[in-house]
């Protein structure tokens with residue numbers, strides 16, 4: 397708030413310049429007041445996000461997209477959801493950034509500077525789907541605690557970096573290695589430096605996959621601060637919580653990683669279906685691995701209107717965790733009948749796939765367009781909310797948009 401005092405009233409023109417349009421009643425702005433668009437905690441400006449993104453929490457920052465904001469084939473920063481468990485690192489010393497590989501199952505600890513990582517290992521670029529395990533949580537009943545994500549906690553950006561497996565091979569891994577765990581530099585909400593906000597990981601087989609990257613670029617540029625600058629783990633197709641941001645340490649473990657949010661009921665679902673509201677013993681919960689098949693209609697925006705006789709060309713994306721999407725269907729009669737959409741192959745493994753369809757409606761009136769994807773093993777999305785679970789994970793219900801034909 398001090399900036400305004402510093403700028404002074406004379407700086408109205410400057411403020412208009414930053415905002416990008418005239419502040420119409422600028423002369424009436426009180427002396428100590430900083431326009432919202434310039435306040436440092438304006439998340440849209442701070443994170444360069446689209447003004448239509450939805451803030452679910454500001455401590456920590458959590459923001460989600462709306463379906464139509466995700467229309468790009470490759471998600472740009474402006475519509476990428478933000479999920480933080482703690483506070484974004486405040487000071488990043490990129491010159492002295494390093495990554496240490498340690499843990500019970502390394503032959504010897506090894507530390508690399510960022511520059512070394514970038515030059516010593518071969519670079520790869522993949523489009524990788526990252527969906528928060530809690531995406532869709534808002535639809536569960538009884539409600540689950542946590543961010544009430546609707547459909548917008550998913551992205552598929554293009555990530556460039558080096559393969560984790562190449563780094564692990566360089567370090568030397570013992571035969572008893574079964575898991576890796578990441579450590580980032582974000583602060584716990586309490587600011588207690590001894591506590592980590594989150595420290596998750598993946599089994600060795602996922603860590604060693606070709607597409608599991610230590611990324612330093614997103615969409616061809618440095619990773620935006622909120623998304624893990626200057627180094628992040630990206631393991632597509634799994635709950636995005638395994639893709640650690642701001643990482644400076646990876647531990648190679650001889651047991652399941654037991655970092656923050658790996659244990660208890662975090663990112664776990666009941667092994668067997670439970671009744672809504674049931675209390676589930678921790679020993680009956682299993683860690684979420686590959687995410688389930690899902691799709692999103694990104695065009696048109698729900699509420700579209702068109703004239704009878706005009707074709708509606710819908711489009712969107714579908715993804716299926718570790719699997720490929722085999723087909724996407726749409727229905728305009730609340731799921732009674734389904735027709736196939738055109739479906740593209742993924743740019744690479746673990747990238748979402750684009751679908752489209754041209755729809756002609758039989759008469760004037762209100763419709764809903766529902767989309768349903770099926771994975772390569774024949775499992776399709778449920779039409780409505782799937783199995784209730786205590787933490788509200790894995791809601792992969794069909795996405796629906798409203799359409800009016802005039």
Ligand SMILES: Nc1nc2c(c(=O)[nH]1)N[C@H]1C(S)=C(S)[C@@H](COP(=O)(O)O)O[C@H]1N2
Nearest residue numbers: 477478479480481528580623636637640641
């Ligand atoms: N260090 C760190 N890494 C993290 C998190 C975090 O809070 N801190 N959140 C995780 C969760 S729960 C998700 S869903 C994704 C979100 O990635 P994004 O904010 O880049 O979209 O980051 C994961 N990696």
Ligand SMILES: [Mo]
Nearest residue numbers: 479528529637
């Ligand atoms: Mo998440």
